[in-house]
Amino acid sequence: MADRVVILGGGFAGLAVAGSLKRSPVEILIVDRQNHHLFQPLLYQVATGGLAPEDIAVPIRHVFRAQKNVKVLQAEVQQIDRRAKRVQTSVGQVPYDVLVVATGSEYNYFGKDDWKKEALSLKAIGDATRMRDQVLRAFEAAEFESDSARRRQLLTFVIVGAGPTGVELAGALAELSHKAIRDEFRNFDPASTEILLVEAGSRILAPFSEELSRKAERALHRLGVKVITGTAVKALDGSGVLLGERKIEAATVFWAAGVRATSIATGLGAETDSFGRVKVSSDLSLAMDPSVFVIGDAACVLGADGKPLPAVAPVAKQQGQHVGRVIQSRLAGMLAPKFQYVDKGNLATVGRRYAVAEVLGLHLAGLIAWWIWVVVHIFYLIDFKNRILVMTQWIWYYVTFHRGRRVISDVRRRSEKSS
Amino acid sequence: MADRVVILGGGFAGLAVAGSLKRSPVEILIVDRQNHHLFQPLLYQVATGGLAPEDIAVPIRHVFRAQKNVKVLQAEVQQIDRRAKRVQTSVGQVPYDVLVVATGSEYNYFGKDDWKKEALSLKAIGDATRMRDQVLRAFEAAEFESDSARRRQLLTFVIVGAGPTGVELAGALAELSHKAIRDEFRNFDPASTEILLVEAGSRILAPFSEELSRKAERALHRLGVKVITGTAVKALDGSGVLLGERKIEAATVFWAAGVRATSIATGLGAETDSFGRVKVSSDLSLAMDPSVFVIGDAACVLGADGKPLPAVAPVAKQQGQHVGRVIQSRLAGMLAPKFQYVDKGNLATVGRRYAVAEVLGLHLAGLIAWWIWVVVHIFYLIDFKNRILVMTQWIWYYVTFHRGRRVISDVRRRSEKSS
Numbered sequence: 090m091a092d093r094v095v096i097l098g099g100g101f102a103g104l105a106v107a108g109s110l111k112r113s114p115v116e117i118l119i120v121d122r123q124n125h126h127l128f129q130p131l132l133y134q135v136a137t138g139g140l141a142p143e144d145i146a147v148p149i150r151h152v153f154r155a156q157k158n159v160k161v162l163q164a165e166v167q168q169i170d171r172r173a174k175r176v177q178t179s180v181g182q183v184p185y186d187v188l189v190v191a192t193g194s195e196y197n198y199f200g201k202d203d204w205k206k207e208a209l210s211l212k213a214i215g216d217a218t219r220m221r222d223q224v225l226r227a228f229e230a231a232e233f234e235s236d237s238a239r240r241r242q243l244l245t246f247v248i249v250g251a252g253p254t255g256v257e258l259a260g261a262l263a264e265l266s267h268k269a270i271r272d273e274f275r276n277f278d279p280a281s282t283e284i285l286l287v288e289a290g291s292r293i294l295a296p297f298s299e300e301l302s303r304k305a306e307r308a309l310h311r312l313g314v315k316v317i318t319g320t321a322v323k324a325l326d327g328s329g330v331l332l333g334e335r336k337i338e339a340a341t342v343f344w345a346a347g348v349r350a351t352s353i354a355t356g357l358g359a360e361t362d363s364f365g366r367v368k369v370s371s372d373l374s375l376a377m378d379p380s381v382f383v384i385g386d387a388a389c390v391l392g393a394d395g396k397p398l399p400a401v402a403p404v405a406k407q408q409g410q411h412v413g414r415v416i417q418s419r420l421a422g423m424l425a426p427k428f429q430y431v432d433k434g435n436l437a438t439v440g441r442r443y444a445v446a447e448v449l450g451l452h453l454a455g456l457i458a459w460w461i462w463v464v465v466h467i468f469y470l471i472d473f474k475n476r477i478l479v480m481t482q483w484i485w486y487y488v489t490f491h492r493g494r495r496v497i498s499d500v501r502r503r504s505e506k507s508s
Numbered sequence: 509m510a511d512r513v514v515i516l517g518g519g520f521a522g523l524a525v526a527g528s529l530k531r532s533p534v535e536i537l538i539v540d541r542q543n544h545h546l547f548q549p550l551l552y553q554v555a556t557g558g559l560a561p562e563d564i565a566v567p568i569r570h571v572f573r574a575q576k577n578v579k580v581l582q583a584e585v586q587q588i589d590r591r592a593k594r595v596q597t598s599v600g601q602v603p604y605d606v607l608v609v610a611t612g613s614e615y616n617y618f619g620k621d622d623w624k625k626e627a628l629s630l631k632a633i634g635d636a637t638r639m640r641d642q643v644l645r646a647f648e649a650a651e652f653e654s655d656s657a658r659r660r661q662l663l664t665f666v667i668v669g670a671g672p673t674g675v676e677l678a679g680a681l682a683e684l685s686h687k688a689i690r691d692e693f694r695n696f697d698p699a700s701t702e703i704l705l706v707e708a709g710s711r712i713l714a715p716f717s718e719e720l721s722r723k724a725e726r727a728l729h730r731l732g733v734k735v736i737t738g739t740a741v742k743a744l745d746g747s748g749v750l751l752g753e754r755k756i757e758a759a760t761v762f763w764a765a766g767v768r769a770t771s772i773a774t775g776l777g778a779e780t781d782s783f784g785r786v787k788v789s790s791d792l793s794l795a796m797d798p799s800v801f802v803i804g805d806a807a808c809v810l811g812a813d814g815k816p817l818p819a820v821a822p823v824a825k826q827q828g829q830h831v832g833r834v835i836q837s838r839l840a841g842m843l844a845p846k847f848q849y850v851d852k853g854n855l856a857t858v859g860r861r862y863a864v865a866e867v868l869g870l871h872l873a874g875l876i877a878w879w880i881w882v883v884v885h886i887f888y889l890i891d892f893k894n895r896i897l898v899m900t901q902w903i904w905y906y907v908t909f910h911r912g913r914r915v916i917s918d919v920r921r922r923s924e925k926s927s
Binding site for chain 1: 542543544560561562563565567569570572573574576579580581582599600633644648651652689691692693694695913914915916
């Protein structure tokens with residue numbers, strides 16, 4: 090009987106494993122709680138009304154429709170029993186010969202898990218539509234708010250964490266409020282919206298050079314984003330954030346301040362780092378159990394500089410392909426190769442036509458970097474159809490500043506109020 | 509001070525009223541529980557993974573961004589006080605001089621309101637995404653169901669009501685299951701999915717001629733839909749439907765069997781017909797209170813043939829434009845014109861390249877009718893951007909049979925089950 094390869098997680102890492110085993114005599118099962126692979130790097134576009142969720146999602150089984158050795162199970166992973174070599178899921182037990190844990194990361198609230206309720210983060214489609222609902226709802230409420238302090242609070246958005254996600258979200262929020270919806274309100278000027286990007290570190294976009302980080306900060310200023318560095322959030326609730334002694338009144342706070350591995354990975358019983366990432370051998374399997382691989386955001390793998398590789402798609406993809414090669418080597422009775430990451434660079438966008446890029450030894454900032462960003466993101470999109478659609482949207486968006494995907498999906502009954 | 513025109517509902521009727529008062533010295537307020545206008549005729553495409561919700565929705569305030577006499581309030585309408593001339597909403601009271609009730613319709617379960625939980629209908633985006641979730645979830649469950657009777661039940665879809673919506677939904681479901689996802693499952697053949705269209709009347713598509721109705725039925729048969737006419741549903745629950753003495757085991761039942769006016773309209777205190785539609789004067793206002801108009805699905809207006817006009821977009825749109833003219837006439841102190849509906853025909857689609865059409869005295873069935881349907885629907889879409897995007901999707905869809913928008917958005921934790 091063929092080896093059963095069970096892959097937990099249909100993100101970039103998991104899909105790369107399955108794809109690279111296309112011609113191998115194995116039975117592959119991908120388990121994911123969602124039915125779709127999600128192009129997470131563009132989630133902030135969904136949150137700000139630039140794209141529909143469906144533009145950046147593709148059913149996992151559609152990706153593998155032609156690869157007959159792949160089955161897909163939509164289920165929640167509950168427990169991994171390494172001794173019995175099986176995974177307990179919400180719909181039953183799944184036995185494996187080889188297990189690949191690619192369950193990704195979740196946002197790290199650094200011990201303040203009660204902040205999670207107040208400060209949304211961006212990991213799944215539901216997060217992005219909730220974020221979009223909250224932003225659009227704040228503008229709707231501001232239009233009919235007679236108390237000016239409360240209106241100011243509604244029109245203040247705080248983003249905690251100035252890594253690529255925080256910067257991209259801040260830029261997109263600025264363009265949404267200062268440009269896209271400019272003409273749509275009668276009782277206030279959306280251009281008066283305040284967007285604050287708060288970073289505990291000394292500068293934004295830490296993975297980039299100091300020069301690009303400075304340029305990105307200036308580009309954010311031009312978009313109307315206030316950047317506050319070297320400042321940690323002391324407290325946080327539905328009314329705003331406390332920065333040192335200073336209270337910022339803000340109805341909406343978003344969290345983009347670092348990630349940690351999910352509990353599935355940490356539950357393996359292997360050694361982890363302080364972010365819950367599992368330490369793995371040079372072939373990406375567990376030292377104590379070579380039948381289990383951990384890759385992507387869930388793994389702690391050191392790069393050439395001795396620092397852990399970042400939680401980004403290219404790392405996940407290369408690790409997934411590597412695991413495919415290791416499994417093939419083992420089937421052939423050959424020695425497994427060591428994993429080595431090929432760093433192709435860093436990209437982050439700041440609004441509609443500004444990005445910073447470190448690629449091929451070049452440090453770029455501005456429109457050219459933005460076009461590189463657009464091309465890379467479009468061609469990274471897995472499904473050809475989505476690629477065309479997203480490209481259409483992007484061109485449209487570039488030409489018009491329009492953000493048309495502004496649907497409030499969750500219609501709650503709001504508390505009654507008399508005026 | 510300018511007359512305050514309050515419009516309840518941002519559907520085709522409400523938008524037409526506001527649009528036709530563009531140059532009038534009035535203050536317009538549109539109240540809707542959603543922030544978006546929805547192109548309802550294509551909702552079934554969202555339910556079957558052909559379009560994203562955002563493709564057929566546009567923010568109401570975006571539609572009127574350049575029309576400065578329009579304000580938009582997202583709120584729930586709770587009560588209308590005709591004596592005090594004000595509307596109580598979930599976020600406060602709204603005074604009016606002229607009120608336009610265009611609150612549309614909801615599905616009519618004909619007294620069996622407990623069926624609503626079991627048999628979803630299609631009115632809002634949330635309905636369509638719930639329907640899509642349910643359909644996609646049934647296939648996911650079938651893939652790992654070992655009990656063959658239960659699998660058959662999961663793969664049986666019943667649609668109650670064979671008007672245009674029921675027929676369009678049945679055709680789209682057939683194409684989804686028999687074509688689009690054909691290669692994506694390993695443990696069952698999606699082509700074995702059973703789709704039953706149940707109609708209490710003697711034939712499908714009652715508004716059309718008998719000949720077109722017969723042709724549409726044959727087209728459904730070719731797509732693999734089983735049509736059962738002259739049969740009412742006796743009982744209905746999560747396990748299926750009872751047709752006379754015959755029980756159909758089906759995990760998924762959809763309801764498309766007629767509509768009734770919403771309770772907002774019926775609560776006006778005016779005379780209504782048996783579907784809760786408000787009877788109005790020849791200028792579409794209430795006989796007992798000319799400051800209140802009722803239009804669209806909420807109104808009962810007789811056509812030239814003495815029968816009530818159907819609940820379709822062209823009727824709503826023409827009535828909205830008429831109310832605009834009446835308000836302008838009144839402002840000018842002139843006699844209000846009578847409403848007369850100009851019937852431009854009937855269209856319904858049966859799958860990907862077959863439609864029936866009664867236009868300009870012609871009765872058409874087949875590909876030509878389908879192209880008429882495509883062109884009419886695309887050009888009816890209000891927002892130019894959506895129009896281009898939907899056209900792109902449609903062309904793609906036509907060429908490839910692909911339904912890529914198959915995202916399960918609601919990830920519930922399912923009950924644990926051991927296998």
